[in-house]
Amino acid sequence: PAEFLTRLVDSGLLAHGELKDFLDKHPQLRAGDTATMVKTLTAHGLLTQYQVTRLLAGQTFGLILGNYRIMERIGSGGMGEVYKAEHIHMKRTVAIKVLVSEEDNNSVFLQRFYSEMQATAVLSHPNIVLAFDAGEMPVPNSDQEVLRYLVMEFVPGKDLEQHVLDHGPLPVAQACEYLRQAASGLQHAHEHGLVHRDMKPSNLLLTPQNQIKILDFGLARVCRRRHTEAHMMLGSVDYMAPEQARDARSVDIRADIYGLGGILYWLLAGQKPFPSDRPVIEELLARQRESPMPLHKLRPEVALELEAIVYQMMAVDPGDRYPTPQAVMTALGAFLDPSGGHSAARTSGLIGVLDLTYLPGRTFKLGEAPQRKQAARVLIVSDAPAQRAAYGAAFAAQKLECREARRVDEALDQLKHFPADLLLVDGLLPDGAGMRFCSQVRAQPPTAHVKVMLLTPGNNAQWLAAGADCCADECVPRALLPQELLGRARLLLRCKESEDRADHVAGHYLAVQQQLEQTQRLHDADQAQAQDVLIFALAKMAEQRGLETRQHLLRMQHYVRALAEEAMHLPPFSGRLDSSLVRMLERCVLLHDIGKVAIPDHILLKEGKLEPEERSVMESHTTIGADILVAVARQHGASSAFLQMATDIARHHHERYDGTGYPDGLAGDAIPLPARIVAVADVYDALRSKLVYKPELTHVAARRLILEGISGQFDPNLVAAFRASEANFEEIFAHTKD
Structure with missing residues (x-):
């Protein structure tokens, strides 16, 4: 040897x-x-x-490259060979891309290899394969050839193309999470002026920790610099943006967003967006005018809203796509796993800044939401000094006004001058004083909807029953860390804030209704007109605090009339719709989002993803709106038919025909007919409108999503009515567009 x-x-x-x-x-x-x-x-x-x-x-030759020892060959491509290697001294495993070429600075491959070196050198992001080193060495016995290499982070695992081939289409939340990570990496590249130009599933690596890594910036273009020849085509055809097929050097980040849309389609459908059995030229020409096969036909459980996001990303015109990867991340927020999904990167700590405030009793002008005036107030009742100090410091750090009491009599004295929003009561106070105090507070609350947390030795059945007997909102173990207790306190205070807002709205609505009745008595001939004006003003108050556009309410009135009048002629609605009901529906629809007045601004107007508790509060606008209208109906039975329809619409316009909506999960004809009609109108207007978290869709795109969603979201018979009246919908939007 x-x-x-x-x-x-x-x-x-x-x-x-x-x-x-x-x-x-x-x-x-x-x-x-x-x-x-x-x-x-x-x-x-x-x-x-x-x-x-x-x-x-x-x-x-080439088994040693600088300080790296080649271990095995991983793969190859148009840009060279890729090897697994390790640092000779540090023993760190790396991946090395190697290109052997002649010393020709004009070589296209050499320019791209240098581009990848320069592109990856400026990028440092958890969702991008990192570059550590680069070098070159002459090839022995050759005057022209040089071996160049790029040392990168070694990423174990498979790419998303192979992952789907092995496991099939991914769960919706998982697919959206993987794409969110890829968009996060692309956003970082975008902020450094880079366009990848070859986004495809095989260029996204999935680690065993469910982390996505973007690789292969060999075709990346610096937006200020162009190496590609004019009208040259670069990238993989299956996921290539139409404009990139025409001229690769003219593209911007929106070409990568198109590729992201194709990747999401692959993850959800398990097949490419377009058939790949045609000649390349025919395929590229077809790409300029075709849309992918509808996702819901391949995956019926994919929501129409998510399908709309995919179509938006893959729009033929770059101007119709999301403008940045960050916008894609925002759009996907509603479809991520509420528990945090597969990415630890999204977890920013259990407790954020608590912007929780107390709503003092006052009236407010029409069109004005109640404003928060002072910090939420917390009273800690415990005979344990260390416990009071620890929890008091935690609440104070979050800018909450906090006071302490050692005994129940001290707490009662405090409440005379300190109307607390949240009481933290020690269940181990002597002789059961803590439980009796909780019951007393419930009988004579210091503030409306005061929240009570009972500190217990443990959450066993005995203590949970004791907490229920004294009407505590929640039982929490004494051993709970202050930060964890703050998280639970946040939910209770937000619940109280929503309830306070609902009280304000209910009281205001009753006052408006009283004014309406006085107007009816004085001006009987103008009864309907007066009611309409006041209802519209009240609804406008909710609209101004929400995300709808200025003309949203007017359009909604026209939509429901057009849809209901068309449905009147269909056999399934025979005897269930008539002209008087349509007129009432046209007025009731103005109150469909009245519950939004009770939603805190930081949730209602948030542009990014809602946290799970925030989403729960947001969805509560349906039940809050219904509760407001029920409270009015109890005292004004004369308007019971009108208020019953308004209540049904407010509560159920987010139900889905397949039973997966909220708040009650009603299905089929169990959903009140007026609410089913409003649901179609509301979704159409949302799809057509430009909102803070999405661009507007064309009528054709919105029409397709509604007509092809028959099996899930909408009443199939109302979809048929929409098909017959869609021209009216398009005309309504055009004439009342913002």
């Missing part, structure tokens, strides 16, 4: 001293054959099978 040992030493894979020590421990190998030598070296992990093959073939 002397020749083999010589090659091994010359290659640099093993140092001379390291090899000598090994042979001293295995002296029999010196007299043995090469096969035994190779087997022993590989068994002890000193050589890999790839290294052995190269050594036996006498191909030792």
Whole structure:
């Protein structure tokens, strides 16, 4: 084996001293054959099978690149070979991309290789494969060829193309989470002026920790610099934006967003957006005018709203796509796993800044939402000084006004001058004083909707029953960390804030109704007109605090009339719709989002993803609106028919025909007919309108989503009515567009 040992030493894979020590421990190998030598070296992990093959073939050049030892070949592509390697001294595993080419600075491949070096050098993001080093070395016995290499982070796992081939289409939340991570990495590249230009599933690696890594910036273009020849096509056809097929050097970040849309389609459908059995030229021409096959036909459980996001990302016109990857991340927020999904990167800590405030009793003008005036107030009642101090410091750090009491009598004195919003009561106060205090507070609350947390030795059945008996809102263990307790306090205070807002709205609505009745008595001939004006003004108050556009209410009135009048002629609605009901529906629809007045501004107007508790508060606008109208109906039975319809609409216009909506999960005809009609109108207007979290869709795109969503979201018979009246919908939007 002397020749083999010589090659091994010359290659640099093993140092001379390291090899000598090994042979001293295995002296029999010196007299043995090469096969035994190779087997022993590989068994002890000193050589890999790839290294052995190269050594036996006498191909030792390139096994050592700078400070890195090549371990095995990973793959190859148009931009060179990729190897797994390790740092000789640090033993860190890396991936090395190698390109052997002639010393020609005008070479297209060389320019792209240098582009990848420069692109990855400025990028440092958890969702992008990092670059550590780069270098070059002349090829022996050649005057022209040079070996260049780029050292990158080694990422174990498979790419998303292979992952879907192995496991099939992904769950919706998982697919959206993977795409969110990819968009996050692209946003970082975008902020450094880079366009990837080859976004496809095989360029997204999935680690065992469910982290996405973007690789292969070999086709990346710096927006201020262009190496690509005019009208040259670069990238993979299956996920290529139409404008990139025409001229790769003219594209911007929206071409990458198109590719992201194609990747999301692949993850959800398990197939490419377009058939790949056509000639390339025919495929590229078709891409300029075709849309992918509707997702819901392949995956019926995919929501129409998510399908709309995919179509928006893959719009033929770049101007119709999301403008940045950040906008894509925002749009996907509603479809991520509420528990945090697969990405630890999204977790920013259990407790954020608590912007919780107390709503003092007051009236407010029409069109004005009640404003928060002072910080929420917390009273801690405990005879344990250390416990009071720890919780008091935690609440104070969040800018909450906090006071302490050692005994119940002190707490009662405090409440005379300190109307607390939240009471934290120690259940171990002597002689059951803590439980009696909770019951007393419920009988004579210091503030409306005061919240009570009972500190217990543990959440066993006995203490949970005791908490229920004294009407505590929540039982929490005494051993709970202050930060965890703050999280629960946040939910209770937000609940109180919504209830306070609902009280304000209910009181205001009753006052408006009283004014309406007085107007009716004085001006009987103008009864309907007066009611309409006041209803519209009240609804406008809710609209101004929401995300709807200025003309939303007017359009909603016209939509429901057009849809209901068309539905009147269909057999399923025979005897259930008439002109008087349509007139009432036209007025009631103005109150469909009245509950939004009770939603806090920081949730209602938030542009990014809602946290799980925030989403729960947002969805409560349906029940809050219904509760407001029920409270009015109790005192004004004369308007019971009108208020019953308004209540049904407010509560149920987010139900889905397949039973997956909220708040009650009603399905089919169990959903009140007026609410089903409003649901179609509301979704159409939302799709057509430009909102803070999405651009507007064309009528054709909105129409397609509604007509093809028959099996899930809407009443199929109302979809048929929409099909017959869609021209009216388009005309209404055009004439009342903002």
